Amino acid sequence: MIGSKLKETFDGVVSLLIGLKITFKNFLKPNLTVHYPRKTVKPEELTGYRGHIELVPKPENPFVPRCIGCGLCRDICPSGCIEVRSKRIAEEKEIHTPHFGLQDTPLDLTRKVAPPQKTKIEIVSFELNYNYCSLCGLCVQNCPAGSLRFSKDIYLASFSSRDFEFDLLKRLEKQAQARLKEEEEWTK
Amino acid sequence: MSKQADSSICAYAYCSHEQTGYEKHFFITPASLLQHVQKLDELGYFLEDITCMQVKEGFLLTYHFNRWEKPGRLALRVLVVEEDKTIDSISSIYPGALWHERECYDFFGIVFKNHPSLIPLLLPPEMEERPLLKSSEKLRDLYELLPGCEQVLHAPRDEEFGQFIKECSQKGK
């Protein structure tokens, strides 16, 4: 009885000393903290990271998004934080003037001669209210045109919620300008 | 494995676990609830949860039971009519039901008789409205929601359950 009690006590003391040994070893090991403003996470560690969404430009024109204005992202968004507005604009096509022999006829033939008007969609605005976004990625996954992707803005902070209402078209424009500038510098 | 929900999948008492997650489910009368739960308790079932659903006919309370040893999720369904939203509390048999019943009371306003403290659990005590009640245009028929259960709705068959219990007790003990 006393023997087992003593053994238990002895084992207990040993376990306490082992604990001290482990914490001491850890004490000597280097820190793991990333000192944020001075050090940041390496970009390759951000693979797959989902920041807020941004628009993907067309390959030929970095100022124009691939977006076709279908509004699927807006519909599928669980938080309703995407707002897309687009308008159809007629593409200006030159009107074929009728044959000079017919010009004097009273009938208005211009309409008949002109080919059917082609329209294209222009995105008027593409706004994201990041305050409500839950980063589920449904919009990116479901975009039929592949016009959405996740940004890698990991260090996003502000004092005002207004700063998180993004105009993604403007953002695209800025990115395109930055890219052009970079290319220019590179060519120099 | 095409599992389209036609009328064959939910044949009354025995339904496929693959397709619905239940081994069996029974419609019983509110009056016989306590004695049936008592029998399940004797058979060693544990209470998974109690859920409620508003349908045109009233409120469908579903008691999910399961067993540790053998798989066998069992659903006891009781229909409570709109006019009389009361039912016996099973907390005397399964004290775990205390909170589930309070939750149903919170969300649907169903009153459980003989519940020791039927006070709001999750919602603030001063809240009057019952959030999970549906407006009449959104309500569906029970037939629509649980296809294949037509024949039992109007006449819950307690004897079927009794048969099952008898089988179980013969097999088990």
Added chain:
Amino acid sequence: MFDLELGLDLSGDFYTRHFQPTPSEDTLILNMGPQHPSTHGVLRVILEIDGEYILRAEPVLGYIHRMQEKMGEVKRYEQYLPNMGRVDYLHALAWNWAYVGAVERLMGLEVPKRAEYIRVITCELNRINSHLLWWGAYLLDLGAFTPIMYAFQDREIVMDILQRVSGSRLTYCYYRFGGVSQDIDDIFIEKTKEFCAYLKPRLKMYKDLVTDNIILRKRVEDIGIIEEETLRKYGATGPVLRGSGIKYDVRRKEPYSVYSELDFEIPTASSKDALGRYLVRMQEIEESLKIIEQALEKIPPGPHISPQAPRRPKPPRGEVYFAVEGARGEIGVNLVSDGSAYPYRVKLRSPSFSNLSMFPEIAKGTLLADAVSILGSLDLVIPEIDR
């Protein structure tokens, strides 16, 4: 604030008034929470204590109730997905799985093998994460400050791995109807293998530092003994149940996905006390590692999402129940569909809810310090209880 005529104590709020003390002079009503450091978040327990002995305990819930079930009814099936990561933020993927699985079962949607394996791997990684956090937080309850930092050190690796495929670090929204949102790559596999190799010596270190520590042993041994009958009456599941020696695990009893193809044990402990639950969780981490290693070996090539996966599911009418084994116990999603794009009723069965409902019974007659230990050993996530 004492009504002399009625003899009632009118101080306090609705719940304190409902919790009338027994007419005795020596007891004290103590509000533990909702901002108490060891109720983890926003649980409130009203205690009636005599000295430091607890005579009665009554948990008060609802402080972060978000009406998840109502949200399920007003959102379309796919729109409800991100909510699932926020029910239990510690084992978000299990809830993802429970909901996605319920919809798949309702629609009869086949999931590609590769997707199933990815789900197993990521879900088990998430389980390890959850158990590690529990471990750290539990020791914080017991007054040891350092282990939680070591646990976070390991959690960080898992979060990096999961971020790689799912994009987020805590509230994952990774599973989709019919698969997962993104395929895993070689770096993921490599990192996961590295992590498995890394965690094993760490677990040994944890054992030396904490599990064998005599102070911890004395704090958890024979504390909060839960009998089988209590567990059954309250419907407890998960490590709480297995800590009392009952071998019930949804992964084995009601196999879903590819768990039936994998070889792993269901750890149980016969001691029924807090130590039992502690040891079960520590062993479960090892079992999860085993599962991950096997799954990484067995993972077949193929699509990560079923080609038939609907963008906007409209499941046929009917009702399903889908259960998965979360870190805290059996997670159940009970879906009723009326054939439209919106669920008719979503019922979330959260394991912590049932586990916590046992607390008044177990805490009776224990010391305040032991109640903290018991509360911690139940591994509660309050958002999951309140939903």
Added chain:
Amino acid sequence: MIDLSTIPSPLVQIVIGLIGVLAFVGLNGLVCVYLERKVAGHIQRRPGPFEVGPHGILQPLADAVKLVAKQMITPKGADPILYWAAPLISFAPAIACFLPLPFGPKLQNVSINVGLILILAFSSLNVLALCLAGWSSQNKWSLLGAARDIAQSVAYEIPLLLSLLPIILLTGSLNLAEITQTQGPWPWQWLVVKQPLAFIIFFVCVFAETNRAPFDLPEAESELTAGFHTEYSGMGFGLFFLAEYSYMVVGCALASILFLGGYQGPVASGWWWFLLKVYALLLVMMWVRWTYPRVRFDQLLNLAWKWFIPLSLLNILITALVVKL
């Protein structure tokens, strides 16, 4: 360092000494806060305070400024006199405890024959302060903390005293300077070699007396939120904090004087050896705090009554026999 004994008038000597002690206590508080946070940080593999000053060296100063600037709130229903007297009662005796401590061969405020008794008597006053703080706060958690503290302090005062008796038997003196003198400069000449058990018991009791983890039950934040000082804000809390660190230093100083040869050390004896030993022991206390879980209340009392008191009695008996024979 000045040689205090050259100052003629004892009154002037005490005044200068008091100022010195106050400065030391204040400075020690800052150093200890910094050390504690750094030790905790490095054990947990993080840097600890880092932003204020180089390697966060000014962080304790910033903390002190914050504490001084904070509003002092008296909770509703609390007894204001007792409530604000408690931190003072806790802090004042801590300073008195420093007076008889021999920091160096000539560096001692008051050389009295009952120095040891004086320190033990003054340090016991802390219980009263904590009890008052807990009682007067009108907070249930504080009350529980106070109740725990009284039981704990009463229990651990006994083995603390008993473990010192063998030292007195061996040296035949209560004067701390004399006790230091009886030990030599080398480690094998220190009393810890003759009395290892007494040293261990004493050191553990210091943990309990100063409410340090793993015996920090009166403030146990995961159980009692913050125990007896739940309601204190600003300098009220700051004084408790300073007092805790001062008592830690007193405890460690006693341990190093009685068991580790005080200011005597190899090569060159002097106050630096004393401080070195004291801070080494302090670091051990911090190290222990960040390693172990907290013990439970009844276990703590069991440890005192069932283990330490019998063991220290046994130790006295053996020592007495050895001394007599």
